[in-house]
Each structure stands twice: as structure tokens, then as C-alpha cells.
Amino acid sequence: MSALVVRVALPVPIPQVFDYTAENITPGDLGRCVRVPFGRGEKTGLIVALPEDADLPVERLKPVIAIQREAPALPADWLAMVEFTARYYQHPLGEVVAMALPPRLRKADAVAGTEADPLLEATPEGREALHEARRDSRALAILRRLAEQGPRRRSLLREEEGAPAVADALKRGWVAPGAAADAALMDGAPELTAEQQAALEVLSEGFGCFRPFLLAGVTGSGKTEVYLRLVQQAIAQGRQALILVPEIALTPQLEGRVAGRFPSARVVSLHSGLAEGARSQGFVQAMEGRADIVLGTRLSVFTPLPRLGLIVVDEEHDASYKQHEGVRYNARDLAIWRARQCAVPIVLGSATPSLESWHAAETGRYRRVELASRAVAATLPRVRPVDIRREKLQHGVSEHLLRAIGRCLERGEQSLVFLNRRGYAPVLSCPSCGWVSRCPHCTANMVLHLTDRRLRCHHCSHEATIPLACPDCGDQDIQPFGRGTQRLEETLAARFPQARVLRIDRDAARTRAQWEALLDQIGRGEADILVGTQMMAKGHDFPRLTFVGVLNADSSLFAADFRAPERLFQQLMQVGGRAGRGELPGEVMVQTQYPDHPLYKCLEAHDFVRYAALQLEERKQARFPPFAANALLCATAPEVAGALAWLAEARAAALPLAQAFGVQVFDAVPMRMLRLARRERAQLLVEAPGRPALQGFLGAWSRLLWSIRPPRDLRWHLDVDPAEV
Ligand SMILES: Nc1ncnc2c1ncn2[C@@H]1O[C@H](COP(=O)(O)OP(=O)(O)OP(=O)(O)O)[C@@H](O)[C@H]1O
Ligand SMILES: [Zn+2]
Numbered sequence: 001m002s003a004l005v006v007r008v009a010l011p012v013p014i015p016q017v018f019d020y021t022a023e024n025i026t027p028g029d030l031g032r033c034v035r036v037p038f039g040r041g042e043k044t045g046l047i048v049a050l051p052e053d054a055d056l057p058v059e060r061l062k063p064v065i066a067i068q069r070e071a072p073a074l075p076a077d078w079l080a081m082v083e084f085t086a087r088y089y090q091h092p093l094g095e096v097v098a099m100a101l102p103p104r105l106r107k108a109d110a111v112a113g114t115e116a117d118p119l120l121e122a123t124p125e126g127r128e129a130l131h132e133a134r135r136d137s138r139a140l141a142i143l144r145r146l147a148e149q150g151p152r153r154r155s156l157l158r159e160e161e162g163a164p165a166v167a168d169a170l171k172r173g174w175v176a177p178g179a180a181a182d183a184a185l186m187d188g189a190p191e192l193t194a195e196q197q198a199a200l201e202v203l204s205e206g207f208g209c210f211r212p213f214l215l216a217g218v219t220g221s222g223k224t225e226v227y228l229r230l231v232q233q234a235i236a237q238g239r240q241a242l243i244l245v246p247e248i249a250l251t252p253q254l255e256g257r258v259a260g261r262f263p264s265a266r267v268v269s270l271h272s273g274l275a276e277g278a279r280s281q282g283f284v285q286a287m288e289g290r291a292d293i294v295l296g297t298r299l300s301v302f303t304p305l306p307r308l309g310l311i312v313v314d315e316e317h318d319a320s321y322k323q324h325e326g327v328r329y330n331a332r333d334l335a336i337w338r339a340r341q342c343a344v345p346i347v348l349g350s351a352t353p354s355l356e357s358w359h360a361a362e363t364g365r366y367r368r369v370e371l372a373s374r375a376v377a378a379t380l381p382r383v384r385p386v387d388i389r390r391e392k393l394q395h396g397v398s399e400h401l402l403r404a405i406g407r408c409l410e411r412g413e414q415s416l417v418f419l420n421r422r423g424y425a426p427v428l429s430c431p432s433c434g435w436v437s438r439c440p441h442c443t444a445n446m447v448l449h450l451t452d453r454r455l456r457c458h459h460c461s462h463e464a465t466i467p468l469a470c471p472d473c474g475d476q477d478i479q480p481f482g483r484g485t486q487r488l489e490e491t492l493a494a495r496f497p498q499a500r501v502l503r504i505d506r507d508a509a510r511t512r513a514q515w516e517a518l519l520d521q522i523g524r525g526e527a528d529i530l531v532g533t534q535m536m537a538k539g540h541d542f543p544r545l546t547f548v549g550v551l552n553a554d555s556s557l558f559a560a561d562f563r564a565p566e567r568l569f570q571q572l573m574q575v576g577g578r579a580g581r582g583e584l585p586g587e588v589m590v591q592t593q594y595p596d597h598p599l600y601k602c603l604e605a606h607d608f609v610r611y612a613a614l615q616l617e618e619r620k621q622a623r624f625p626p627f628a629a630n631a632l633l634c635a636t637a638p639e640v641a642g643a644l645a646w647l648a649e650a651r652a653a654a655l656p657l658a659q660a661f662g663v664q665v666f667d668a669v670p671m672r673m674l675r676l677a678r679r680e681r682a683q684l685l686v687e688a689p690g691r692p693a694l695q696g697f698l699g700a701w702s703r704l705l706w707s708i709r710p711p712r713d714l715r716w717h718l719d720v721d722p723a724e725v
Pocket of ligand 2: 439
């Protein structure tokens with residue numbers, strides 16, 4: 001068959017695909033990258049359809065330049081997924097493809113590593129040879145390894161023992177490819193607790209069909225162990241497992257733990273810190289079915305997996321699953337869609353599930369499985385609010401908290417003081433004229449960083465030197481106001497001169513390597529007091545960490561965003577959950593001016609269920625998600641008036657549609673943080689009774705939006721299911 005027309009998704013910011021002609025096209029070319037003329041230049045895109053007819057007369061179409069046939073074509077289910085993403089998030093398909101495909105594949109140069117990588121095992125002849133051998137050889141060393149450790153990937157053996165030795169052993173018939181299911185071999189797994197075992201039994205009933213589970217397990221309950229057993233079962237069935245983890249959690253420690261557990265499985269790890277080549281290679285390995293486990297952050301939800309058998313989303317509530325720029329997708333939600341599409345079970349795990357998932361479990365859409373106790377520790381840590389209304393704080397820290405740290409030090413244990421604000425002080429100000437260090441480009445203050453002596457805007461990264469005197473009135477007595485992690489570190493070091501104080505925030509861990517080094521240092525016990533931001537809040541497991549103190553939690557208690565209390569509760573439960581995970585009991589103190597606030601009461605009682613019920617009731621009254629579905633239309637311009645005017649036009653276009661779909665389109669408003677990086681911002685909210693209504697409306701509305709010609713300096717985007725409103 002030689003179809004003539006190919007339909008191509010190109011990375012251009014318009015919701016359109018483009019037709020070209022090509023010769024000798026076969027159905028196998030669907031999903032291949034292609035180079036085409038575009039405008040005055042060339043572009044690379046993906047063939048997304050082989051239509052019978054083009055939208056234009058065929059003679060007016062241009063021919064493609066080249067089709068990349070060396071690399072495998074993207075499979076149909078992958079195309080279906082990017083098409084769904086484009087449709088659901090109202091984003092041009094070509095840009096979704098460009099985001100989801102690793103650069104090397106996009107560039108249409110071939111990616112190495114298409115070779116098969118079988119699991120090798122010792123044959124009966126091999127075992128005999130091992131017994132009879134009198135002289136040692138490299139090939140025998142391979143046999144010994146296989147006899148002791150079970151089957152192993154050929155590529156791993158080549159790395160360990162050298163390629164000639166592997167070839168030699170194969171030639172002699174001592175080793176041979178074994179069954180794929182051998183990759184399920186598990187190493188060093190602890191025996192499950194009765195509770196973990198019970199959970200595993202329920203979850204494993206899900207294999208073979210679409211079944212969404214919510215694994216609600218308290219901090220330290222050993223959810224990871226349960227995931228790993230499930231992964232083992234999936235691999236034993238000859239299937240692949242996809243494990244999604246939050247941005248900050250994917251460390252070599254976790255990679256090592258998973259790879260170490262499955263010595264003969266191929267584990268592909270995907271995250272944003274990966275070099276282009278490594279990402280492309282992992283992607284291809286997964287796509288060709290050679291990877292058994294894909295472990296990765298949000299983007300890896302787009303990894304093609306022909307033998308997919310299980311999806312796990314760890315810490316499913318985590319904000320990093322939602323992308324905040326470009327294609328504003330939520331990887332957890334796409335993972336659910338994908339599990340349904342591939343008819344596989346999906347496990348969403350968390351100690352503090354998102355209210356969306358919790359509600360889905362309450363209403364029976366997801367099946368809830370619980371782990372109510374910790375795996376190792378006898379109890380959950382004791383949590384106490386510290387009332388700071390009448391106490392004189394020492395540089396922001398209460399005496400209660402300081403004494404608890406002191407006791408912890410005496411016992412030789414680690415403590416963590418959590419303050420979600422990096423830098424030395426959030427602002428520099430002048431006491432005589434009221435000048436503050438504002439960012440010239442944003443509605444925000446510039447943060448004082450003393451380690452490198454700079455003022456820095458955390459929103460646009462604008463930097464300035466620290467003035468010696470007030471720029472407005474010349475007063476030399478300008479002062480840092482408030483505190484950040486650097487100042488807290490200084491305070492604690494002064495109070496506990498004998499202690500090793502270690503600060504962990506984005507400034508201390510700029511690169512993945514620095515972040516790793518810090519975690520190793522803590523793990524080796526080379527720090528007594530940790531000062532950390534949210535980077536330290538989740539996932540970590542340090543058995544000697546027994547005390548957690550929290551500063552400045554109140555600041556998000558009355559925030560304007562309706563999700564702020566949910567996030568605060570999750571964050572406090574997660575950070576508190578770092579205490580007392582091993583044999584030693586843990587303690588948590590939260591400084592607050594509102595010790596009787598229901599949030600702190602629920603936290604004290606470790607009562608997620610009650611807090612979730614309270615929050616869901618409020619959401620129901622106010623018609624917030626999950627009792628409604630939202631979208632935001634956002635516009636930015638040099639002046640907010642321009643953004644508001646365009647949004648008003650967009651709203652006028654929406655009104656007739658809104659009525660038809662039963663959705664409400666609110667007036668455009670300037671954003672709370674009006675200026676960001678020299679642009680002013682406004683948005684309008686769309687509220688629908690549910691996702692189907694919202695989707696129906698957005699589909700029709702966005703077609704109109706693309707047809708309203710915006711002023712040249714205006715930019716706009718839609719955010720479907722926004723994380724913040
Ligand atoms: N069955 C078990 N026997 C012994 N140790 C276990 C068992 N299950 C888990 N552990 C250990 O308990 C600790 C907590 O487990 P894990 O980190 O998986 O918990 P989690 O539920 O993911 O916690 P969090 O949500 O707080 O991150 C780990 O050190 C883990 O190795
Ligand atoms: Zn700024």
C-alpha cells in the first residue's frame with residue numbers, strides 16, 4: 001500500500017496538524033518522526049494519521065523531506081494518549097508530542113541500543129562445567145555469579161565480566177537466555193507485616209483489568225515495600241511496571257533500592273536531571289519492552305510500555321505531578337486514564353491523599369486499602385502544637401522547641417527544624433522611611449541571601465547587590481526583616497555550638513549531586529540538627545531522626561487559595577512523619593498562634609480522616625473541586641488593562657456556550673501576584689458541575705479563543721484542573 005498523505009503534528013503553538021505527501025508510505029509509518037518543510041525552514045514532527053484525503057487539494061501539499069525509519073515507530077496507544085492529553089488540556093498536539101518525546105527521538109537521528117538484552121541463566125551443561133572445572137576462567141566466573149544470584153541481563157554481565165567472557169560462555173552453551181519472568185527474582189526483601197500482607201492480597205486481585213486503588217498508609221507504614229511486591233508479581237507475569245514518584249523523591253537511593261531488589265530486572269529511571277542521551281535510551285528500552293520497571297517523575301507517565309501490567313503513583317497528593325508551564329497536565333490523572341486504556345490496575349499511595357482521590361474512594365470509584373500502623377516503629381510520633389502567643393521567641397524559635405532539640409542532641413539523635421522559606425530574611429527594610437527591597441519586575445520582595453551576599457527575587461530570579469544604606473533616604477541602619485533558613489541555621493548554630501547544623505534547601509542543593517551528597521551525609525549520621533524546607537518534608541527515611549520542629553506554619557492557615565489548608569495539613573503530616581520511623585520514638589512540635597484550630601487538632605490526633613471530612617464538607621458548600629470542575633483562562637500583558645480587556649472579550653464569546661453546557665464563567669480579575677517578570681497578569685475562572693460539562697464547554701470555547709486575534713504583546717493559556725486558583 002502506498003498512501004499519499006501523511007498528517008503531521010508539529011511543535012508550533014497553534015492547535016492544528018499539517019498534511020504533507022510522501023511516497024512508499026506503509027501503515028507502519030504511523031507514529032514515526034518526520035522532517036518536513038515549514039514556512040521558510042524545516043521542522044521535525046510526528047506522523048499522527050495517514051488520512052485517505054487531505055484537507056487541501058493534494059497537489060498543493062508539499063512532500064516530506066525524510067521519514068526516520070531507523071528508530072521504532074511510537075505505538076498506537078501512545079498516540080492515543082498524547083491525543084487525549086492535547087484534547088483534555090486544550091493544548092496543541094504538536095507541542096504535547098514535543099514535550100513527551102525525548103529530544104534525540106524528536107531530532108530524527110537514530111537512537112542506539114535497539115539490541116535485545118536477554119536474561120541469561122546457567123544451563124545444565126554450565127552447572128556441570130562449574131563442578132568439574134579445574135582451572136578458573138572468566139566464563140566460569142560468570143557461571144558462579146549466575147548460580148549464586150540467579151539470572152542476569154546480558155548487558156549487566158558484559159559490564160561486570162567483560163563482553164568476550166560472556167560471548168565465550170554463550171558459545172560453550174554454558175549460559176542461555178532464560179524465561180523473561182525470571183526478572184521477577186527478588187533480593188533482600190523483608191518479611192511483610194500482617195497488615196502489609198493483607199493489603200498486598202487485596203491489591204493483587206486487581207491484575208489483568210483496570211482497577212484503581214487508593215493505598216492510604218500512615219507515614220512509615222511501608223507502602224514502598226507493598227509496591228515492590230506488586231511490581232514483582234507484575235514482572236512474574238511477564239509485564240512491565242511504571243512507578244511514578246514526586247520530583248524530589250527520585251534519588252539514587254530509591255533507584256538503588258529498587259534496582260537492588262530486582263537484580264535481574266532492567267530498571268529504567270527517568271527524571272528531569274537526566275542527560276538527553278540517557279533519557280532517549282531509557283525511553284527506547286521501555287518502548288521496545290526491554291525495561292521491566294520504569295521509575296520516574298511526572299514526565300515518565302508518557303513512556304511507551306508495550307507490556308504494561310501495573311502503575312504505581314507514590315505520594316499521589318504531591319504537587320509536583322502537576323506541570324505549571326507549557327502543557328499543564330497532571331501526571332496522576334493521566335496515569336489513571338492510561339491504566340484504564342491499558343486495562344491494568346493502578347495504585348495511588350499516600351499517607352495524606354489528595355481530597356480528590358479521597359473523595360473518589362469514599363464514593364466507591366477507587367477501592368481504599370489501608371495501612372494503619374508503622375512497619376518498624378511501635379507508634380506514630382507524638383505531635384504537639386506550641387502556643388507562641390504569650391512566649392517571647394528567640395529569633396523566632398520558642399524555648400520549648402530549643403529544649404527539645406537539646407534533649408535530642410544529648411541522646412545523640414537527629415532533629416529537623418522545618419521552615420519553608422529559604423534565604424536569610426524574606427525582605428530587607430529601612431526602619432526610618434519604610435523602604436523595602438521590592439523586585440522591580442514582580443509584585444514580590446527580594447529575599448536577602450547572606451551566603452552569597454545578594455538580594456534575589458524567588459519568582460523571576462532578578463538579583464541585586466545588598467545596598468549599604470537605604471536607597472531612598474540614605475539611612476545606614478537597614479535591617480533584615482523576618483527569617484529564612486539561613487538565619488535559622490545561624491540561630492541554631494549559636495545556641496548549640498557543639499552540634500553539626502546542616503541546611504537543606506534549594507540553595508544548598510542546587511544540583512542533583514549536591515542534593516545527593518547532603519542526603520548521604522544525613523544518612524551517615526554526620527549532622528545533628530537539620531534545617532530544611534519542603535525538600536526535607538517527604539519520602540525520606542532516617543531512622544535516627546526523632547524530633548521535628550515546625551516554624552511559621554500559620555502563614556498558610558488563612559491563605560486565599562482554597563487548597564492552601566489541604567496542602568498545609570499534608571505538609572505538616574508528611575514532615576512530622578519523618579520523626580521516629582525506626583526503633584526510636586518520635587516527637588513533633590508545631591509553633592502556632594492558633595493551637596485550637598481544627599487543623600492542628602486533627603494533626604495532633606493523626607486524624608487524616610476527620611480533617612478530610614471537614615475539608616470536603618467546606619468544599620461541598622462552596623462548590624469547589626472535587627464537587628465541581630474548574631479551568632482558568634490566564635492572560636499576561638505589559639499592563640493589566642490589556643489582559644483584562646482581552647479576557648472580557650473571551651468571556652463575552654463564552655457566555656452563549658456557557659449556558660448550553662451549564663457552566664459558569666466568572667469575571668476576569670487581576671491575579672493576586674499581579675506582576676511577574678515584567679508582565680501583568682489576570683485570569684478568569686470557569687466552574688462546571690463536572691468534568692464532562694467542562695470538557696464539552698472548553699472544546700467549543702477554545703476554538704473561539706484561537707479565533708480572537710490577541711494584541712501582539714498579549715499571551716494567554718488555559719489551565720484545566722488548575723492546582724491554584
Ligand atoms: N515488612 C517490613 N519489615 C521491616 N522493615 C520494613 C518493612 N516494611 C517497611 N520497612 C521499613 O520501614 C521504613 C518505612 O517504610 P517506607 O519508607 O516504605 O514507608 P512509607 O509508607 O513509604 O512512608 P512515607 O509515606 O512516610 O514515606 C523503611 O525503613 C522500610 O525499609
Ligand atoms: Zn521578580
